[in-house]
Amino acid sequence: MAEDIRMAEIAALVGDPARANILSALMGGRALTAKELAGVAGVSPQTTSGHLGKLFGANLVARVKQGRHRYFRIATPQVAEMLEAIMAVVAATPPRYRPPSKADDAMRMARTCYDHVAGMLGVQLADRLVQRELIILGAEAGEVTSSGTKFLTRIGVDLSAARARRRVFCRPCVDWTERRPHIGGAVGAALASWLLELKWIERVHASRAVMITPAGRRGLQEIFAISL
Amino acid sequence: MAEDIRMAEIAALVGDPARANILSALMGGRALTAKELAGVAGVSPQTTSGHLGKLFGANLVARVKQGRHRYFRIATPQVAEMLEAIMAVVAATPPRYRPPSKADDAMRMARTCYDHVAGMLGVQLADRLVQRELIILGAEAGEVTSSGTKFLTRIGVDLSAARARRRVFCRPCVDWTERRPHIGGAVGAALASWLLELKWIERVHASRAVMITPAGRRGLQEIFAISL
DNA sequence: CTGAGAGTACGACGACGGCCGAAGTATTCC
């Protein structure tokens, strides 16, 4: 009973367009300043400050002071998963109508989803790994196979964070543009940081979108036969 | 961009206390009438009708007409997972203060979480299955072992819905009272319907709580060495 | 056919909350 009210409080925080924009931008995975967030939210810095205060008060975002800047980020993986789950519901309902835009195209191509890669890139990556039986991906869970562990370790993906009880599980995350699963959780995070380290993908300003570098195109084509 | 607004719309629907109560009650897994829902929401039937209309319009709940009653239920598993994810965030933040009540105690003991069992019962069940290595449960995914498949099949749990690609994966779901994982997804659903079929648990009026029957206590003690 | 109960549509009231302008604090650059 009492918990229901708290559920409403949390949901109401996400339920404001300005705050939803802020949280969505923070789902890029990086910490952003209050001013940058004001830009993406489309409201004044004062209003943004108020919103961020509320989100911080509810432990939805974390705050780190650095000089005269204040960086905000998603507080916990649970919060990220909650936002993913909401987006999954949004994706399941008919898409109504969407005028295509340049920024949206970039997002559709490749973007970060908190700590892993989504968009066409994320979905294709998952497809290839499943095709080669390096990963088994079910509707509600997944697992890296033993040959998958070998393969990923060989190309330099660090699975140590995902390793628990010998098996490496991973979480499927439904993509809201492609409507198909991609690889989330610890394995997804390992893959994403691997791609970033190799500079095969690069983050784009204050957006969730990531750009695939020329080296990335070559490398992805070579290793995974992915062409975007 | 445009998707963020839709995220806000969905979240805002959950963000009203009355609607949150309604959705929480429907998370019991059964379909309930508008009047019953008015009761749990604590608002008049007119107001409830308005809320249900909005929830139905956004495809969060489904509606089935039966005589002069109209039964409502959670529309899709995705919606259930979204609500679970929100509850998980709620559970992660400090519990503030909670005066214990009789109804809450029953909920804490055992309740349904859409299609699977949560509460102390759910958590203990998961613990025992993990202990005996019938199920491996990671932080973000799980799997029924081969001996687990044999065992569950033998005692009569129907895993056919969960079977895909030879492996039976399952989804951990964090319990908001116990703050520990229990078994969700298709495997959790199979376990719950097994318990209901045996009449080891029984649903309670218009609540998420379930009662453990005397036969249930005996059976759970015998098979899983669970005593509640 | 009539009455009762379930559910819905409409309208008015009232409150909560988002919004910005103005002003106040903190930090860095020159």
Place this chain on the structure above:
DNA sequence: GGAATACTTCGGCCGTCGTCGTACTCTCAG
């Protein structure tokens, strides 16, 4: 030290939305 930038706080305005009373439709029981 002074100016500029980043961020926050305060106060008032205004729109949105939840709320219920009234009135309507629909289904079933007798």
